[in-house]
Amino acid sequence: MRKTKMKEAGSDRLFTIMNYLVLTLIMIIVLYPLVYVVSASFSSSSAVLSGRVWLWPVEPTLDGYRAVFKNGMVVRGFMNTLFYTVAGTGINLLFTVLAAYPLSRKDFRGRNVFMLLFVFTMMFNGGLIPTYLLVKNLGMIDTVWSMLIPAALSVWNVIIMRTYFQTTIPGELLEASQLDGCTDFRFLLRIVLPLSGPILAVIALFYAVGHWNQYFNAMIFLKRADLYPLQLILRDILVQNEINIDMLGDAKTAAARQGLRELLKYSLIVVTSVPLLVVYPFVQKFFVKGVMIGSIKG
Numbered sequence: 001m002r003k004t005k006m007k008e009a010g011s012d013r014l015f016t017i018m019n020y021l022v023l024t025l026i027m028i029i030v031l032y033p034l035v036y037v038v039s040a041s042f043s044s045s046s047a048v049l050s051g052r053v054w055l056w057p058v059e060p061t062l063d064g065y066r067a068v069f070k071n072g073m074v075v076r077g078f079m080n081t082l083f084y085t086v087a088g089t090g091i092n093l094l095f096t097v098l099a100a101y102p103l104s105r106k107d108f109r110g111r112n113v114f115m116l117l118f119v120f121t122m123m124f125n126g127g128l129i130p131t132y133l134l135v136k137n138l139g140m141i142d143t144v145w146s147m148l149i150p151a152a153l154s155v156w157n158v159i160i161m162r163t164y165f166q167t168t169i170p171g172e173l174l175e176a177s178q179l180d181g182c183t184d185f186r187f188l189l190r191i192v193l194p195l196s197g198p199i200l201a202v203i204a205l206f207y208a209v210g211h212w213n214q215y216f217n218a219m220i221f222l223k224r225a226d227l228y229p230l231q232l233i234l235r236d237i238l239v240q241n242e243i244n245i246d247m248l249g250d251a252k253t254a255a256a257r258q259g260l261r262e263l264l265k266y267s268l269i270v271v272t273s274v275p276l277l278v279v280y281p282f283v284q285k286f287f288v289k290g291v292m293i294g295s296i297k298g
Helices: 002-041 045-050 063-070 072-104 111-123 128-137 155-168 171-179 184-192 194-212 216-221 230-238 254-293
Strands: none
Touching: 002 254, 045 254, 063 072, 063 254, 072 111, 072 155, 072 184, 072 194, 072 230, 072 254, 111 155, 128 216, 155 194, 171 184, 184 194, 194 254, 216 230, 230 254
């Protein structure tokens, strides 16, 4: 009996050690590109071009970040992206709550029909050209609304939030509030939403990440450079290698300009990634709770 317990304990320890080794290897594989990008952004342009950056910054400098914040195009793009993310997430949450809550109510007549229509849009859509024509006919081309309204609602997030309301908000609570004369809107604002903090935080994170990384709609619907989000500017630099060097300061040689261009790429990646990395730890505690509560009944 004693030997069996020792053998089980030994196998458990071996299993734990293997888990740690495998997870550590995966962590290194995932972390190294991130560490390299950060190190390259703090290294000199000559070190980046010559491939001397491996793990730690070589010849540390802030030239890349100076170039980023001196570039009016980048700063403007950052402010545009911040606006699209905050305003867009607010609109998303408003529409998602207003769609999910009625669908979660058993006394809402025709909710299955509405749910079928919502799900239908997940499987079928008009495509890019009809979407563009619709946005154009609504007069939203080359306006901030083209970045907010077409992406105002995600059916998947509606389903998640509806399931959360169904499994977390008890029907007895609604009945008790109705006996006290509470209206549906007041019940939603005063009772449902305060009890739904975890799912609201999770859905807000989903939407915010989508808005922060959005560039395709901007590429299709926006023509004015002063409305471009930061991701579109980053795309132009990384993919098309388009940048006005004159806006970044005087460079004496073509090699120096090329080095500054490469350095700017890494600095921009860091600048665009840091805001979400800062926000995520504050939302993480709600993440698992918000998703899992809405997926388990009983």
